Amino acid sequence: MAKKKKITAEDIISFYMNYVLENEKQPSSVYKFSKSNNFDEAIFYNFFNSFETLEKEVFNAFYNYTIKALEADKAYLDFNNRTKLLSFYYTFFEMLTANRSYVVYALSKHKNKLKYVGILSKLKESFTNYITHLEIETIDLKQEKLEKIQQKTLNESAWIQLLITIKFWLDDTSSSFEKTDIFIEKSVNTTFDLLDTKPLQSIIDLGKFIYKEKINMNL
Known part of the structure; x- marks a missing residue:
């Protein structure tokens, strides 16, 4: 043949x-x-240069299929960042569920230490890049170096949240993984509530004003 x-x-x-x-x-x-x-x-x-490289690309392929599915929906482009991230999560975990047997096999040895699993390194690279390009509003620190650190911290936090959700999904025994859906909604909404910069920015601006006025009054 x-x-x-x-x-x-x-x-x-x-x-x-x-x-x-x-x-x-x-x-x-x-x-x-x-x-x-x-x-x-x-x-x-x-x-691929090895099976290990291929395994990394499997999880990255799940990411790529997710993005392709999202971008095929014209409505997605008009979503706010919170809704975009929720849509990503729901679509990504639908992809994982469709391939659950493989995912469970691949992660079975690392179930309780996903953070250190090299097999997810390509997925991490793609996902953190996705978070960066969402341009989630953060505090305006007016210093490029500090803002880069802030973005890196945001990316790492988002990645850890995704790992926690994968762990939750692996352990989820509810029908149609409905508990994972609830966990996704609550965790993503909580993250964005904590990232709501307007109250904190107002406090910072007030602090700057008071500091400036105090300096002027002492002159």
């Missing part, structure tokens, strides 16, 4: 997910894996 030539990264990811679900282990070699799926080994290396 002639070997397949038109193989995409998505095809290889699909082959890999099917293999580990059927065999409950990683393929023993790229050669055997490629041969069993009827394509040249070299094609694998056009996209």
